[in-house]
Amino acid sequence: MADEQMTTIGRCYGCKRTFSFIPGSVTTVTIDPETGLPPGMTVLGTTREPTPEATARSVKEPICPDCLNKAKQFMHPPAPQFETWQSNPGTD
Numbered sequence: 001m002a003d004e005q006m007t008t009i010g011r012c013y014g015c016k017r018t019f020s021f022i023p024g025s026v027t028t029v030t031i032d033p034e035t036g037l038p039p040g041m042t043v044l045g046t047t048r049e050p051t052p053e054a055t056a057r058s059v060k061e062p063i064c065p066d067c068l069n070k071a072k073q074f075m076h077p078p079a080p081q082f083e084t085w086q087s088n089p090g091t092d
Contacts (some may be wrong), residue, residue: 026062
């Protein structure tokens with residue numbers, strides 16, 4: 001029993017749904033509470049060098065497995081499938 005870790009219930013930063021997780025093994029993202037974005041990210045989605053103040057006040061927020069799977073699919077989308085033209089010989 002001592003080896004088991006306690007599960008916690010919290011909100012996913014991505015989808016805002018509550019889910020249970022083990023704090024030591026959950027994937028987190030560092031967020032600046034003042035801006036609601038990762039330190040060094042702008043509202044336009046570009047990056048810049050984060051200020052020391054933004055880094056100091058940042059907190060780690062958990063991400064649920066569903067959001068992780070969606071992010072992985074976004075990073076590696078399946079190859080598009082195109083229909084091929086069917087040619088009927090002798091009908092041209």
